[in-house]
Amino acid sequence: MxxxxxxxxxxxxxxxxxxxxxxxxxxxxxxxxxxxxxxxxxxxxxxxxxxxxxxxxxxxxxxxxxxxxxxxxxxxxxxxxxxxxxxxxxxxxxxxxxxxxxxxxxxxxxxxxxxxxxxxxxxxxxLAGKQEHLGDAAPPEETAEPEDDADQLKLEVAVRIEHGLHARPAAKLVAVVQRFDAKVTVYDLDTGRGPVDAGSLSRVATLSAQQHHRLEFAAGGPQAADALRAIRELAERDFDDVTTSASPEPRAVAVAGGTGLDVAVGPAVVAGDEVDLADYEPGDHDVERERAERARRDAEQQLRRLRDTTAEQLGSPEAGIFDAQAGLLGDGAVLDRVFRSVAQGIDAATAWKQALDELAQTFDGLDDPYQRERAQDVRSVRDRVLRALTGAAETGRPVDGGILVVPELDAATAATVDGDRVAGIAVRAAGTTGHGVIVARSRGIPLITGIGDVAVADGTTVGFDARAGSFVADPDLQAFARIVRERTEERDAALRAVDEPATTLDGRTIPVLVNVGSVQDALDARGADGSGLVRTEVLFGDRRSAPTAAEQAAAYREIAAALGGKPITIRTWDVGGDKPLRFLPQAPEANPFLGDRGLRTFRRRPELLATQLAAIREVARETPVQVMFPMVTTAEEVAWALEQLDGLGPRPDGLQVGMMVEVPAAALRIETLAGGLDFVSIGTNDLTQYTTAADRTNPAVAALADGLDPAVLRLVDRVVRQAPEGVHVAVCGDLASDPLATEVLVGLGVHALSAVGPQIPLLKARLRQLDTTTAAATATKALTLPSAEAVRTLLTSPH
The missing domain is CATH 3.40.50.510 (Phosphotransferase system, mannose-type IIA component)
Known part of the structure; x- marks a missing residue:
């Protein structure tokens, strides 16, 4: 060699x-x-x-x-x-x-x-691959032509990996081809590029084969058949692209749950503050260079240990974030920026901070929300290096009985924080419908949002009552102990009766269902009457390649089994906005929440929807299933979705079909859209943000996105009143998980509620205390009020 x-x-x-x-x-x-x-x-x-x-x-x-x-x-x-x-x-x-x-x-x-x-x-x-992609390649000298088509063996494979046949999988292909005494060419059937020599990395790169492209391999020579067999096996393994290979089964992300209360008290664990560099004392050039390198090594070692611990507790997908962060510490561009600054006389701490702040700002400015989240990783790495340089203690670590105080709550933190150790989470930013908030609540972690810029020192005793909307430092511990005791007794009583039906005082039974994003969510949902929302984009969210129909069907069966064969409602892929699907990359959009989302996306990719519908139909032959389509705006979209479903054959007996109501336009013409459907389910999270023109992920305006806003309630009221006869109306958004909202939703005539698992006992207990006639009067009054705060006051006052 x-x-x-x-x-x-x-x-x-x-x-x-x-x-x-x-x-x-x-x-x-x-x-x-x-x-x-x-x-x-x-x-x-x-x-x-x-x-x-x-x-x-x-x-x-x-x-x-x-x-x-x-x-x-x-x-x-x-x-x-x-x-x-x-x-x-x-x-x-x-x-x-x-x-x-x-x-x-x-x-x-x-x-x-x-x-x-x-x-x-x-x-x-x-350079051939890059030149070909950018269109500045010189005229090709030659392409590989089969010597005689009659002597060629052929093989067609599909590229399933997210980023296509990029450098690493292309290298794997070339290595396989080179093992055999055969002349192998490859042709991209979707773009018409090729054929090129499959044993040449540069030639394979010129194909720029992307995800879902079909490649045709042709081989001749003594070992042609063996070569094609090896290529087929490699393609079936997704070209051994280990960074994008999918887990064969969905898995719960959360490692521990919380108390399920809405009140908490304990020492504050303040996270998100930058490392203080005021006391850093710079040395000479050689000292600062050594410090910069030593801090890099220390931070990298810490991240490797975190990766190993996380892999053991949660699994490789979650541990991968720490590999990515460690990669930043070895990034040539970052290191060049740092050490060039040190060579120019800048101290190590400032050099690292400037380099990583600039990189974080670059990510912050990207259009793609999925990519923007990388800025959090960069800032996390920055603070880790600066702590290594200054000896500062790490803030935000879970403390037994502590309350985590964070500027914003991202979904990753909410999913991985140890709910058995923290007493609760207090979020400075307002808003109740962000994904991090939803994840934390789904795990039963006590949570309050919108505490603002109140000064809280690390270790200070704090308490909050989310039901009352209060957050205080140095609280009256006896008063909080009493509230915690009362809420605990309330929860325990609800748990004891959790398997009883939620029947109101005047005899109306309201199904209380569970929203699930994993099999574990279904297993943990005590008392659920089924699932009113299976979030398939969460269930398969870690997949880098689209799951097959068999893989999907297996997961849906597991969820149905976990719920004891009760009905499950499977929402088709809901992608876009703040819901990326790794196996379906989307182009950046100026207004992603108003762009290519939900059902709209699959008008362009009907084969992915067809695979999912085939899996749903298969499971519906064995257990009660409802399928619903997200992000519907027009009757033509409903007709298209039904055409995709029925194009696969007669519907299985008992399969019910519905749609999400998330767009004000859908609520305002529900009588047209829902004709011929069995049910509709109101997604109050998106319906609220569209009605109030407030991005629920933007802390600056998230407080406006309040599901109890009378304008939102009027749309719910209209859907219930104007839905065609026989069409069942449910609510599956975050508003359905709020016991405070239960009375107004039932009063408006909603037939079923689908909530996060930890809230089900409290919701059922609340429903048993209601009289629907009184609830209807309360709801009628709520529709006339000027604000969400006024509605909240009405619902918390005796009436």
């Missing part, structure tokens, strides 16, 4: 390029690699003696390829050949190939045992 030397002015750049290329092949197959870069670890430049030494390190009978960046690197490499003995120099090729792309191509090709000439040719073609 040949050896490879990288000559660069920057040691950081060279080492990063080698690290990237090394990722493309397994450890045992890598060629020998050596770096001759920089005059030292921090000074730019090249040295002929260092290049000669590197050549000697990797030299062997198969030869050495030298890749260079620019300028004096070429001169140093040429001079180095004068330093080594002529026999060695004769085996060395200095290449003009692009450094990064050429190195990747060279490493992959060399790993197959290819001769030096082949490796050199592949390295020179390193």
């Amino acid at each position: 040949i050896g490879i030397v990288v000559v660069s002015h920057s040691r950081t750049l060279a080492e990063a390029a080698v690290g990237l290329a090394s990722e493309m092949v397994a450890d045992g197959n890598r060629p020998q690699l050596a770096v001759a870069a920089g005059l030292d670890a921090s000074t730019f430049g090249t040295d002929a003696a260092a290049v000669a030494e590197a050549i000697g390190t990797v030299d062997g009978p198969d030869g050495v390829l030298v890749l260079l960046d620019l300028g004096s690197a070429v001169l140093s490499a040429e001079m180095a050949l004068e330093f080594v003995d002529p026999e060695t120099a004769a085996r060395v090729v200095l290449s003009s190939a692009p450094l990064v792309e050429g190195l990747v191509a060279a490493v992959v090709t060399a790993s197959t045992g290819a001769p030096l000439a082949t490796v050199v040719a592949e390295a020179r073609q390193g």
Whole structure:
């Protein structure tokens, strides 16, 4: 196997390029690699003696390829050949190939045992994929043409991985092809690109094959059949793209639940404050450089330990976030920015802070909400490095009985915080319908939002009563102990009666269902009369490739079994806005909540919806199932959705069909949209944000997105009154989980409530205390009030 030397002015750049290329092949197959870069670890430049030494390190009978960046690197490499003995120099090729792309191509090709000439040719073609994608490629010299179609064996496979046949899976393909005595070409049936040599990394890259593209492989030669068999097996393994391979089964993210109360008291655990650098004392250049590097190593070690612990407790998908954060600490661009600043006389703490603040700002400015969340990771890494530099203690760690005080509550924190240790979470930002808030409540963690900028020192005793909307420092502990005792007794009484039906004082039974995003949610839902919402985009949210119909059906069966065979309502893929699906990348939008969402998305991707509907139909033959379509605005959309369902064949007996009411336009013409449906379910989260023009994920306006706003209640009232006869009306948004809202919803005539699991006992207990005639009078009064706050006052006062 040949050896490879990288000559660069920057040691950081060279080492990063080698690290990237090394990722493309397994450890045992890598060629020998050596770096001759920089005059030292921090000074730019090249040295002929260092290049000669590197050549000697990797030299062997198969030869050495030298890749260079620019300028004096070429001169140093040429001079180095004068330093080594002529026999060695004769085996060395200095290449003009692009450094990064050429190195990747060279490493992959060399790993197959290819001769030096082949490796050199592949390295020179390193830019071909990029040029092809950007449209500035020179006219192709040639494409691989089958010698005789009659002698070719053919294979068609689909690319399922999210980012298509990018560098790592392409390298896997090339490595497989190179193992066989066969001429293999690949052709992209969807774009018409190719055929190209499947044994050439640069040629495969020119295809730019994306997710869901169909590739046709043609092979000839003594081992053609074996080669195609190996390619098929590789494709079935998603080209061994380990970073995107999906878990075979859905899994609950949360590790522990809370008390289920709406009141809490305990020491404040304040998170989100930046590390104070006021007392940092800079040293000289060498000291600061050593400090910067040591802090990087310490932070990286901490993140590796966090990754291992998280993988053990939660699993690999959740642990992956810490791998990503650790990757920032090895990012060449970040390190170059930091150490260049230190070389210019800036202290290590300021250098790290400036570099990572700039990167966080870049992520903050992206259009894609999924990508914007990376800014939180960057700031987390920043603070970890700064704590390592200053010796500051980490804030925000769970403390037994503590109350976590956070500026905002993201879904990841809500999902992973240890609910058995924290007493509750207090969120400074207002808003009750953000995903983090919903996740925390679904786990039964006591929570209050909208506490504002109230000053709270770490360790100060605080208490809150979310029902009363109060948050206080240094509270009356006896008073809070009494409230906690009363609420605990209330909860315990509700739990004892949880399996009894929720029948009102005047004899009306209201089904109380559970919203689920995992099998564990269903298992934990005590007293649920079924599921009024299966969030399939959450259930399969960690998938990098679309689940098959069989995989979906298996998950739906598990949920139905966990609920004892009671009815389940499966919402079809709800994607867009703040709900990304990893296996369905979407283009950035200026207004994603008003853009390509829910059912709208699948007008363009009907095959994904068809697969899901096939799974739902299969399960509906075995257990009671309802299917509902999200983000419906027009009657034409309903007709299209029904056409997709019925195009698969006669509906199974008992399968009921409905739609979500989340758009004001849908509520205002429900009599037109719901004709021919069995039910509608009101999603109050989106209905509220669209009615109030307040983004529920934006802390600046989230307080306006209050589901008890009379304007929202009037739309609920209209849906109930104007729905066609026989159409069942449910509420599955966050408002249905609020016991305070139960009276007004029942008074408006809603037939069923679907809530987060921990709230079901309290909701059923509340329903048993209601008289529907009195509730109707209360609801009628609520519709006339001027604000959500006035409605809240009405519902909390004796009446």
